[in-house]
Amino acid sequence: MFELDLQHQVKGFELSVELASAGPVLGIFGASGAGKSLLLNLIAGHVKLDTGRIAIGERVLVDCAHKISVKPEARKLAYVTQDALLFPHLDVQRNLCYAPGASTMLESAEGKRLLDLLRITHLLDRNPANLSGGEKQRVSLGRALLSDPAALLLDEPTSALDAGLAWEVQSLLLEIKRELRLPMLLVTHRVSELLALADDCIVLEAGAVVMQGEPISVLRSPPTSGIAKLSGVDNLLKLSARSGSQGSSSSLAFGETQSLRVQLSGVAVGESVSVGIHADDVMLCLEVPRGLSARNALRCTVREVSARGESALIELSPFDSTGPRLLSRITHDALAELELREGVEVFALIKASACHPLLG
Amino acid sequence: MSADELSIIALSLQVAALSTLASLPFAALMAWVLARWDSPWRSLLHGVVMLPMVMPPVVTGFLLLTLLGRSSLFGSWLFDVFGVSIAYSTLACVIAAGVVGFPLMVESMRLALLGVDPRLERISRSLGRGRWATAWRVTLPLAWPGVIGGAVFAFARALGEYGATIVLAGNVEGETETISLRVMEAISSFRAEEEGVAIRLVCVSVAISLVALLLATWLQRAQRAKLLDVNQAGARDV
Numbered sequence: 001m002f003e004l005d006l007q008h009q010v011k012g013f014e015l016s017v018e019l020a021s022a023g024p025v026l027g028i029f030g031a032s033g034a035g036k037s038l039l040l041n042l043i044a045g046h047v048k049l050d051t052g053r054i055a056i057g058e059r060v061l062v063d064c065a066h067k068i069s070v071k072p073e074a075r076k077l078a079y080v081t082q083d084a085l086l087f088p089h090l091d092v093q094r095n096l097c098y099a100p101g102a103s104t105m106l107e108s109a110e111g112k113r114l115l116d117l118l119r120i121t122h123l124l125d126r127n128p129a130n131l132s133g134g135e136k137q138r139v140s141l142g143r144a145l146l147s148d149p150a151a152l153l154l155d156e157p158t159s160a161l162d163a164g165l166a167w168e169v170q171s172l173l174l175e176i177k178r179e180l181r182l183p184m185l186l187v188t189h190r191v192s193e194l195l196a197l198a199d200d201c202i203v204l205e206a207g208a209v210v211m212q213g214e215p216i217s218v219l220r221s222p223p224t225s226g227i228a229k230l231s232g233v234d235n236l237l238k239l240s241a242r243s244g245s246q247g248s249s250s251s252l253a254f255g256e257t258q259s260l261r262v263q264l265s266g267v268a269v270g271e272s273v274s275v276g277i278h279a280d281d282v283m284l285c286l287e288v289p290r291g292l293s294a295r296n297a298l299r300c301t302v303r304e305v306s307a308r309g310e311s312a313l314i315e316l317s318p319f320d321s322t323g324p325r326l327l328s329r330i331t332h333d334a335l336a337e338l339e340l341r342e343g344v345e346v347f348a349l350i351k352a353s354a355c356h357p358l359l360g
Numbered sequence: 361m362s363a364d365e366l367s368i369i370a371l372s373l374q375v376a377a378l379s380t381l382a383s384l385p386f387a388a389l390m391a392w393v394l395a396r397w398d399s400p401w402r403s404l405l406h407g408v409v410m411l412p413m414v415m416p417p418v419v420t421g422f423l424l425l426t427l428l429g430r431s432s433l434f435g436s437w438l439f440d441v442f443g444v445s446i447a448y449s450t451l452a453c454v455i456a457a458g459v460v461g462f463p464l465m466v467e468s469m470r471l472a473l474l475g476v477d478p479r480l481e482r483i484s485r486s487l488g489r490g491r492w493a494t495a496w497r498v499t500l501p502l503a504w505p506g507v508i509g510g511a512v513f514a515f516a517r518a519l520g521e522y523g524a525t526i527v528l529a530g531n532v533e534g535e536t537e538t539i540s541l542r543v544m545e546a547i548s549s550f551r552a553e554e555e556g557v558a559i560r561l562v563c564v565s566v567a568i569s570l571v572a573l574l575l576a577t578w579l580q581r582a583q584r585a586k587l588l589d590v591n592q593a594g595a596r597d598v
Contacts, residue, residue: 041482044482044486045485045486046482046485046486071485071490072482072485072486073485073486073487073488073489073490074488075486076488077486078486078487079482079483079486081479081483083479085477085479085480085483087480087483087484087498088502089501089502098484098487098489098497099487099488099489100488100489101488102487143487144487147486147487147488153486
């Protein structure tokens, strides 16, 4: 579906992407400045590619080696941005009919079904600035879909909206995906959006693809600290190696007296290692555990208990207060049974495989 | 007002209108290049385009005469092949007025174009509209107040043009004698009866310029109000 092999430089920033994805919805995940929007602009043809090849489905859009570069207007890639970017001098109907052939399509049964799907039939004679953020984005999606695109390019389509409107637009995108089966390239830094919509996902960092895979596996094992932060990893620890690697695992200093075992080889003594641990992966126990398969049982003291929402977040520090803080997420039932409160000593149980070594 | 004075006013209006209309497409193109062309040469080009605005008009006229006069390479070719002589003709008035008003028109349009979000143009292209269709359907309507403003400034400047015109076109009665030239002639004659001619032509010149500026302001305001209305309504919604 999506085949990209490209290199591009702009103002000292270098973007280098090589990927093949069956899609149909490919998520492009990464922090601000990673090159996500530049990649989308190169695919759309708004920025001229330095070297490489871009193909979507059977269509080769750019092949620098063969001097092929399809003009943006002929690529049939409808672009939807975070600001909706409706034409301010045209009302909603004229925005929707902007693309060649769109007015005919709007009159058709398919067009009317699309308006119903997007819930914008009642907005046709309104001016763009009289619309709410969600309405604008729905009209923007309608305008894109009425241009009869071969694929949709979505550049953070919900990031300018508040949580409620973002959920509304996300649900709509899901319906579009299900009903229209249109290939989509989705640039996002919202985890929920990535999980809900993308079938495949790449992670961009500093202009390079650092990971590709199913969204759930990418978010589960983020490759770098930056991506770990974005994907909501609760514990980002920077620890130094206590001893050299032994086989496939290493021992990192967790305070002065305890160690955290992680699955990482080739680490020298004293080397600094970043580790990401999901709070859900930190179990708590009131007594010294015995016969345990998990490699880490860290003696800690409860510093704070936050029991808001669907679960409780427990903040821990090593019992001798010499190491970093650690977060554990447990159920309210577990919190009540363990009677956790500030000052209680517990053991934090963490599997070595749940400690994700991070780059950077 | 005498028939001579009426014909001078008519010629001035004709010259100003023709120079403005002829400059419009070139100014629009130049403004677009200066607003959108991402190149280190852009500043230099901008400087060159702005030159007639800061140079003494007489110098501009002299340069034009050097380029277009009968003794120049282009002027002699034009005369030999087509039998046309630009210097000291109505066309020379139009060219002089056009060149002097060109930077005003370009600058007004350039600033208006810079106010148009380039992402709207990108969206238009991705929706299947080509470069020219995008310019016509998106860029021009949004930059319209600047286009009108630029055209009116250039028209007013052309109406008052003297220095470049006197060098390139001279003061030929019925051919190149515009309001400015006739007013200057009347003043420098030191004759009492000429004073009335100067005053009448100055009044007409002020009136034409004022009407043009008011018309431009009204058109700009109407266009801006359309967008502003929309924006204020949007702000209320928020």
